[in-house]
Amino acid sequence: MANDKISRCKQEALLRRINKFLAPLPFFFINLLILVIICFEFLVVLPYEIEVRGFYTFMALVAGGIYIIVNIYYHLAKAAFTNPGSPRKSDQAPLCNVCDNYKPHTVHHCSICRQCVIRMDHHCLLINSCVGLHNHRHFFQFLAFLFLGCFYALLSGFYTIYYNIFT
Ligand SMILES: [Zn+2]
Numbered sequence: 656m657a658n659d660k661i662s663r664c665k666q667e668a669l670l671r672r673i674n675k676f677l678a679p680l681p682f683f684f685i686n687l688l689i690l691v692i693i694c695f696e697f698l699v700v701l702p703y704e705i706e707v708r709g710f711y712t713f714m715a716l717v718a719g720g721i722y723i724i725v726n727i728y729y730h731l732a733k734a735a736f737t738n739p740g741s742p743r744k745s746d747q748a749p750l751c752n753v754c755d756n757y758k759p760h761t762v763h764h765c766s767i768c769r770q771c772v773i774r775m776d777h778h779c780l781l782i783n784s785c786v787g788l789h790n791h792r793h794f795f796q797f798l799a800f801l802f803l804g805c806f807y808a809l810l811s812g813f814y815t816i817y818y819n820i821f822t
Pocket residue numbers: 751752753754755763764765770771
């Protein structure tokens with residue numbers, strides 16, 4: 656019986672160590688993916704576009720692109736590294752049966768983060784953190800700028816796509 660408990664503890668410790676090693680990988684992957692797309696945009700698409708667009712249009716495209724890139728990385732970093740928000744320490748009811756701490760109506764316990772999160776939306780694997788009260792805004796802005804970036808890539812690469820695929 657005691658041996659069983661020890662082996663289960665060892666198993667849990669091993670799983671925790673594997674999780675600690677694997678959990679940041681999706682965050683690393685999403686950063687790399689965005690970087691590859693940016694490199695493609697700036698090294699392949701924009702040098703082609705300068706041949707067919709006016710100088711001022713091209714400069715406006717570069718400025719707009721940099722603005723979107725800065726915002727994407729800023730909000731991604733903020734969403735990933737801001738604490739989503741935990742309830743204050745108190746033994747007031749109702750209690751979370753894992754943390755043994757005060758758990759108001761809008762709070763959920765995340766079993767991956769091992770903490771209670773205020774206004775928890777979901778545990779996001781891509782940012783390796785929960786989306787809660789304090790980082791919900793940054794997470795949403797990251798998605799919005801990502802969408803804007805896709806739109807920008809379509810708009811800025813219009814001639815590249817048009818001349819190389821449709822003619
Ligand atoms: Zn909890």
